[in-house]
Amino acid sequence: xxxxxxxxxxxxxxxxxxxxxxxxxxxxxxxxxxxxxxxxxxxxxxxxxxxxxxxxxxxxxxxxxxxxxxxxxxxxxxxxxxxxxxxxxxxxxxxxxxxxxxxxxxxxxxxxxxxxxxxxxxxxxxxxxxxxxxxxxxxxxxxxxxxxxxxxxxxxxxxxxxxxxxxxxxxxxxxxxxxxxxxxxxxxxxxxxxxxxxxxxxxxxxxxxxxxxxxxxxxxxxxxxxxxxxxxxxxxxxxxxxxxxxxxxxxxxxxxxxxxxxxxxxxxxxxxxxxxxxxxxxxxxxxxxxxxxxxxxxxxxxxxxxxxxxxxxxxxxxxxxxxxxxxxxxxxxxxxxxxxxxxxxxxxxxxxxxxxxxxxxxxxxxxxxxxxxxxxxxxxxxxxxxxxxxxxxxxxxxxxxxxxxxxxxxxxxxxxxxxxxxxxxxxxxxxxxxxxxxxxxxxxxxxxxxxxxxxxxxxxxxxxxxxxxxxxxxxxxxxxxxxxxxxxxxxxxxxxxxxxxxxxxxxxxxxxxxxxxxxxxxxxxxxxxxxxxxxxxxxxxxxxxxxxxxxxxxxxxxxxxxxxxxxxxxxxxxxxxxxxxxxxxxxxxxxxxxxxxxxxxxxxxxxxxxxxxxxxxxxxxxxxxxxxxxxxxxxxxxxxxxxxxxxxxxxxxxxxxxxxxxxxxxxxxxxxxxxxxxxxxxxxxxxxxxxxxxxxxxxxxxxxxxxxxxxxxxxxxxxxxxxxxxxxxxxxxxxxxxxxxxxxxxxxxxxxxxxxxxxxxxxxxxxxxxxxxxxxxxxxxxxxxxxxxxxxxxxxxxxxxxxxxxxxxxxxxxxxxxxxxxxxxxxxxxxxx
RNA sequence: GCGAGGGUGGCGGAAUCGGUAGACGCGUCAGACUUAGAAUCUGGUACUUCCAAGUGUAGGGGUUCAAAUCCCCUCCCUCGCACCA
Numbered sequence: 040x041x042x043x044x045x046x047x048x049x050x051x052x053x054x055x056x057x058x059x060x061x062x063x064x065x066x067x068x069x070x071x072x073x074x075x076x077x078x079x080x081x082x083x084x085x086x087x088x089x090x091x092x093x094x095x096x097x098x099x100x101x102x103x104x105x106x107x108x109x110x111x112x113x114x115x116x117x118x119x120x121x122x123x124x125x126x127x128x129x130x131x132x133x134x135x136x137x138x139x140x141x142x143x144x145x146x147x148x149x150x151x152x153x154x155x156x157x158x159x160x161x162x163x164x165x166x167x168x169x170x171x172x173x174x175x176x177x178x179x180x181x182x183x184x185x186x187x188x189x190x191x192x193x194x195x196x197x198x199x200x201x202x203x204x205x206x207x208x209x210x211x212x213x214x215x216x217x218x219x220x221x222x223x224x225x226x227x228x229x230x231x232x233x234x235x236x237x238x239x240x241x242x243x244x245x246x247x248x249x250x251x252x253x254x255x256x257x258x259x260x261x262x263x264x265x266x267x268x269x270x271x272x273x274x275x276x277x278x279x280x281x282x283x284x285x286x287x288x289x290x291x292x293x294x295x296x297x298x299x300x301x302x303x304x305x306x307x308x309x310x311x312x313x314x315x316x317x318x319x320x321x322x323x324x325x326x327x328x329x330x331x332x333x334x335x336x337x338x339x340x341x342x343x344x345x346x347x348x349x350x351x352x353x354x355x356x357x358x359x360x361x362x363x364x365x366x367x368x369x370x371x372x373x374x375x376x377x378x379x380x381x382x383x384x385x386x387x388x389x390x391x392x393x394x395x396x397x398x399x400x401x402x403x404x405x406x407x408x409x410x411x412x413x414x415x416x417x418x419x420x421x422x423x424x425x426x427x428x429x430x431x432x433x434x435x436x437x438x439x440x441x442x443x444x445x446x447x448x449x450x451x452x453x454x455x456x457x458x459x460x461x462x463x464x465x466x467x468x469x470x471x472x473x474x475x476x477x478x479x480x481x482x483x484x485x486x487x488x489x490x491x492x493x494x495x496x497x498x499x500x501x502x503x504x505x506x507x508x509x510x511x512x513x514x515x516x517x518x519x520x521x522x523x524x525x526x527x528x529x530x531x532x533x534x535x536x537x538x539x540x541x542x543x544x545x546x547x548x549x550x551x552x553x554x555x556x557x558x559x560x561x562x563x564x565x566x567x568x569x570x571x572x573x574x575x576x577x578x579x580x581x582x583x584x585x586x587x588x589x590x591x592x593x594x595x596x597x598x599x600x601x602x603x604x605x606x607x608x609x610x611x612x613x614x615x616x617x618x619x620x621x622x623x624x625x626x627x628x629x630x631x632x633x634x635x636x637x638x639x640x641x642x643x644x645x646x647x648x649x650x651x652x653x654x655x656x657x658x659x660x661x662x663x664x665x666x667x668x669x670x671x672x673x674x675x676x677x678x679x680x681x682x683x684x685x686x687x688x689x690x691x692x693x694x695x696x697x698x699x700x701x702x703x704x705x706x707x708x709x710x711x712x713x714x715x716x717x718x719x720x721x722x723x724x725x726x727x728x729x730x731x732x733x734x735x736x737x738x739x740x741x742x743x744x745x746x747x748x749x750x751x752x753x754x755x756x757x758x759x760x761x762x763x764x765x766x767x768x769x770x771x772x773x774x775x776x777x778x779x780x781x782x783x784x785x786x787x788x789x790x791x792x793x794x795x796x797x798x799x800x801x802x803x804x805x806x807x808x809x810x811x812x813x814x815x816x817x818x819x820x821x822x823x824x825x826x827x828x829x830x831x832x833x834x835x836x837x838x839x840x841x842x843x844x845x846x847x848x849x850x851x852x853x854x855x856x857x858x859x860x861x862x863x864x865x866x867x868x869x870x871x872x
Numbered sequence: 873g874c875g876a877g878g879g880u881g882g883c884g885g886a887a888u889c890g891g892u893a894g895a896c897g898c899g900u901c902a903g904a905c906u907u908a909g910a911a912u913c914u915g916g917u918a919c920u921u922c923c924a925a926g927u928g929u930a931g932g933g934g935u936u937c938a939a940a941u942c943c944c945c946u947c948c949c950u951c952g953c954a955c956c957a
Contacts, residue, residue, distance in 0.1 A: 210953095210954090252876075252877085253876065253877070253951080253952075256875070256876060256952075256953095257876090257951095257952060257953080260875075260952075260953055260954095261953085263953095263956065265956075265957085267957080283957080284956095284957065285957060286956095287957080298957095336955085343955080367955095368955045368957095369955085370955080370956065370957085372956095373956045373957075374956075374957060375957095377957095379957080380957095381957090385957070386955085387955050387957080388957085390955095460956075460957090461956095580951085583952085584952095655896085655897070656897085656898095657884065657885075661884095661885090662950095663884085664883085664884060666883085666884075668898055668899075669884075669897075669898060671898090672897055672898055673897085675897095676897085678911095678912095679912095725888090730888090732886095734884090734886090734896085735885090735886065735895080735896080737896080737897090738885090738886075738895065738897075739895090739896080740896095741896055741897075742895080745896095812892075814891075814892050816892090816938075818937080818938095819891095819936095819938050821892060824892070856937085857937060858937090859891095859937050859938080861938095864892090865891055865892075865938090867891080867937050867938060868937090869937050869938095
């Protein structure tokens with residue numbers, strides 16, 4: 040009987056399902072482990088990136104289950120989003136139908152891979168029983184004051200026909216379609232994630248120690264905390280003040296201009312005060328800036344453009360009038376949208392001033408300067424620390440001290456106020472799309488924008504729609520859905536037709552997995568108290584500043600409103616970010632046409648082979664080069680395992696359970712083989728559990744297989760040992776390639792499923808070596824290798840090596856300076872002459 | 873520019889504490905089996921070299937009995953951030 044992987048795999052998948060092997064329940068008597076993978080978008084079919092992600096999770100899950108943990112391992116679908124709308128147009132179907140078809144198909148694909156999910160817990164975010172809780176949670180946030188509407192310049196992607204959150208703008212382009220985003224002034228829904236900015240930052244250090252350093256740094260930068268002060272300039276002509284934030288209050292004496300973002304609200308007031316020709320010029324400038332793309336506006340070294348207004352503001356300390364400019368490099372959405380311009384100590388301000396001939400006044404001198412800085416001749420801003428000058432009573436202070444003392448003084452004089460600013464912005468949550476969670480609000484001409492009452496949830500998304508034109512939500516053309524009585528006054532009102540960012544759905548799906556059927560709340564705290572937090576999360580690095588920030592915010596919110604325990608502030612204890620799957624030097628992607636379809640490769644080699652290859656070819660974090668030859672290698676290995684068991688089946692069956700302890704083995708070959716078996720257990724366990732280095736774990740199984748083939752049994756103990764070796768091999772192989780392991784295990788006459796057989800524990804005595812190879816070095820160069828009994832002390836080692844013929848020859852006639860002996864490892868003889 | 877992580881055979885990658893560099897696999901070469909092929913098996917495979925020996929972990933320097941590993945300098949690659957005041 041040859042290795043018929045198709046038959047074997049379908050057989051065991053059916054048995055596991057029938058026997059409900061992977062269904063779990065919360066059980067406080069058992070130690071839990073929650074293994075989570077980023078759930079896929081149901082795009083139509085699994086890709087190799089999914090296969091890699093889920094093969095890691097399943098291997099880990101199967102391993103931990105065998106180690107006796109109660110493991111929650113669920114799967115679901117992140118089912119709302121744009122592609123469904125595009126597909127609906129292309130294939131003349133409905134987003135709802137297309138999505139559900141894909142969900143069902145991809146579920147069969149996942150099952151075909153043999154992943155051990157508890158399928159009863161499948162969650163689909165487009166299912167009303169899920170998204171109703173999106174709406175409910177949104178209302179809870181609203182009640183907490185975390186939801187607000189704001190008219191603001193927002194990121195707009197034209198092809199997607201919708202706004203984007205800051206996190207979804209990558210290098211000035213849309214994260215999904217790479218089109219440069221433009222700014223549009225719109226009134227939009229926001230969630231105040233900035234309320235948690237400090238905690239999101241603090242917890243990175245205190246709680247996210249199980250995350251890759253890379254992701255922690257990315258989040259730290261994204262949140263971007265800076266400490267400084269806010270100061271204001273009186274603008275008499277307008278009867279108001281301009282506020283600005285600075286981290287360098289020590290440079291106030293160097294202010295030579297004030298600059299506002301072209302979108303600054305004061306611009307309106309200025310226009311009103313200006314004669315029409317001047318006003319027109321200013322409007323033109325503002326329009327020009329608005330037309331610049333985000334990339335042009337925000338590129339370092341990009342051309343700085345300004346417009347000098349006829350207004351001035353009073354210097355907060357000296358009272359001198361300072362000219363007010365509009366400048367394209369001032370960002371409206373950071374700080375106050377206005378800055379104090381200090382060209383001598385800020386490179387951007389410097390470039391601006393040189394271009395427009397504004398004065399440059401140094402107020403800091405480098406500590407060991409030969410020639411002091413001169414505002415007229417300096418060629419670049421001096422941004423380092425130095426010694427204050429031209430700063431009145433603060434002259435002579437080093438920068439850090441100057442910052443502290445000047446802010447202290449400024450605060451005491453009422454000139455400034457300490458302030459912390461974050462780069463993180465509030466989360467723009469609304470989307471002008473159809474296929475998403477309807478935002479549960481109603482626009483009433485009398486009562487304004489009012490929430491739908493909770494007992495009216497869910498606000499169902501109509502499923503029977505025709506999407507005709509990307510860019511206009513069909514909801515807008517459905518009066519029967521749109522028109523609704525106002526929840527407050529009962530009068531005629533209209534539903535909010537915008538939907539939620541799909542990242543809202545993915546911010547709490549892992550809690551829903553804990554109680555997928557909860558009907559009275561998003562999840563049952565009884566379940567989440569047991570299962571949460573997630574012990575191991577696995578997914579792509581691309582979510583470092585998207586999903587992984589939103590989900591953290593949600594957890595803090597859920598904890599605040601008491602759905603999660605007070606102390607549970609972080610959802611993911613350990614994070615593994617897997618590398619990409621590469622083929623022909625580039626990431627596998629449809630657009631490059633270099634994809635390999637999992638289904639095809641599974642048909643050709645089997646799921647066990649694909650899983651094994653994908654875990655063996657590269658360490659988890661690295662990119663993985665797809666190689667069909669590598670897949671064949673993995674297949675060859677599994678066939679070798681199969682053949683070994685099959686060819687020796689009758690004999691192996693005779694020795695079930697007859698393990699011989701190390702203590703009763705005397706023949707060196709037996710002792711070596713026994714040691715190989717147990718050191719394999721030891722190393723594989725450590726590689727998976729501690730090192731998360733699955734490729735080397737597999738290498739060790741290959742070594743054990745090679746050892747099984749070269750071990751030639753002759754006497755009874757040999758045969759017993761061989762059976763033990765096979766048992767260990769199959770047991771350790773089963774998390775990686777579970778079907779073949781299960782089949783061979785059954786062929787050996789076992790009744791119990793290997794999937795639930797405990798993971799082997801190495802026999803301590805079988806790990807210790809009888810003999811070790813001692814390297815004999817002369818002056819650090821290897822001259823001989825001696826096989827010596829294990830456990831020799833330094834003196835014994837030294838004697839053994841010094842008496843070795845080869846060593847003797849090498850050191851003959853030379854003066855011995857020193858001999859270093861490292862037990863169990865080496866002896867180095869240092870000689871002179 | 874700033875920040876992080878890297879650079880080891882033809883390739884993917886091994887190498888717990890500083891202690892045999894190249895585990896395991898791919899590829900490749902030679903042989904066995906075969907009418908032939910496929911499959912399988914055996915052996916070789918860092919470089920120079922007949923051997924002996926020497927040289928080798930991006931390059932240069934240092935610490936050490938001993939360095940892929942620690943320190944300094946240089947080069948290169950990948951990733952992230954990038955007018956954040």
